[in-house]
Amino acid sequence: MVRLRFKRLGRTHSPFYRLCAMDKRSPRNGKAIEELGHYDPCHQDADQQFSVKEERVRYWLGTGAQPSETVADLLSRAGIYDKKTGKATPAAS
Secondary structure, eight states: OEEEEEEEEEETTEEEEEEEEEETTSOTTSOOSEEEEEEOTTOSSGGGSEEEOHHHHHHHHHTTOEEOHHHHHHHHHTTSEETTTTEEOOOOO
16 A cells, blocks of 8 residues: 655754655655655745645545645645545646
8 A cells, every 4th residue: 555654854853854655564764656745844934844746646646545644734734635535636727
């Protein structure tokens, strides 16, 4: 099963995360199938904290990938994922 989850990078007390499509059984910082974006919680500008390849995330959600709790929260804030239905929201044309 494929999950959308974060890999932790960065220094101590200065985390940086990459959003990845990974096999559920792989370790947190293991090999990713595809890297889909990044999240920098320490960045001053809130608009630049979370960056994602929307089209690829929608593809993975459409093929049955399950986001982790944190990823689901961030994707729902970005308007890509609906937590209530558990599906990707329709893409804006």
